[in-house]
Amino acid sequence: MNIEAYKTKKSAKGFSAVELLVVLAIIAVMSAISIPYLLNYKKGYRSEDQTLKMIDVMRETAQLALQKRRTFRFEIDLTDNEINIIDENGTAADVRIKNIPLEMTKEVRVDLIPVGVTKPNPPNYTDITYTTDSLGHLEGSTTVIGHSVWAARFRSDGSVVNAANNPISANIYVWPPQTPGSTTPRNKTEVRAITIFGGSGAIRYWKHNGVGLVADQ
Numbered sequence: 001m002n003i004e005a006y007k008t009k010k011s012a013k014g015f016s017a018v019e020l021l022v023v024l025a026i027i028a029v030m031s032a033i034s035i036p037y038l039l040n041y042k043k044g045y046r047s048e049d050q051t052l053k054m055i056d057v058m059r060e061t062a063q064l065a066l067q068k069r070r071t072f073r074f075e076i077d078l079t080d081n082e083i084n085i086i087d088e089n090g091t092a093a094d095v096r097i098k099n100i101p102l103e104m105t106k107e108v109r110v111d112l113i114p115v116g117v118t119k120p121n122p123p124n125y126t127d128i129t130y131t132t133d134s135l136g137h138l139e140g141s142t143t144v145i146g147h148s149v150w151a152a153r154f155r156s157d158g159s160v161v162n163a164a165n166n167p168i169s170a171n172i173y174v175w176p177p178q179t180p181g182s183t184t185p186r187n188k189t190e191v192r193a194i195t196i197f198g199g200s201g202a203i204r205y206w207k208h209n210g211v212g213l214v215a216d217q
Contacts, residue, residue, distance in 0.1 A: 046176060126168075192207060
């Protein structure tokens with residue numbers, strides 16, 4: 001028999017049905033192992049991703065206030081589960097110019113400090129609390145008011161104030177609950193925090209190392 005001719009003929013026919021089934025079985029096994037791992041890996045970083053996203057939007061708000069020489073408002077809206085940038089427009093109506101959805105609250109909470117976690121100290125700022133929005137803003141032609149929000153108003157001089165124009169220094173916590181609605185974190189090392197200093201608008205990012213929150217940037 002001509003061995004080379006046999007090999008060439010077999011190669012031209014491609015894989016047999018048995019060989020294809022073996023390959024598909026291997027792919028199925030690898031997928032069954034890797035996909036849950038990848039999903040859990042991503043799940044573990046949701047609080048970090050959301051914290052960095054919030055910091056980016058806060059810094060964008062501060063930059064707009066400096067560039068436009070007027071007050072812009074950063075808002076966490078629990079009612080719609082999103083963060084907003086609102087242009088206060090001087091004496092004109094406040095207008096939302098940007099909004100970004102947050103992770104589902106069953107995955108990541110931003111409304112309170114989790115059980116067993118101590119606030120960063122120093123600086124020992126006040127933990128944020130949510131109130132009914134009395135300022136309101138326009139979304140297109142629709143007025144939105146009365147939502148449960150926390151707001152920080154970035155001014156053109158770099159300071160951050162509340163609705164009464166008093167400087168605010170605050171802690172914001174971002175963390176995954178152990179179960180939906182739980183006040184206990186799934187893992188302390190997944191807890192993140194943001195601190196903001198009202199006098200200058202300085203923002204810091206904190207990570208929990210299992211013992212306490214440590215400044216990361």
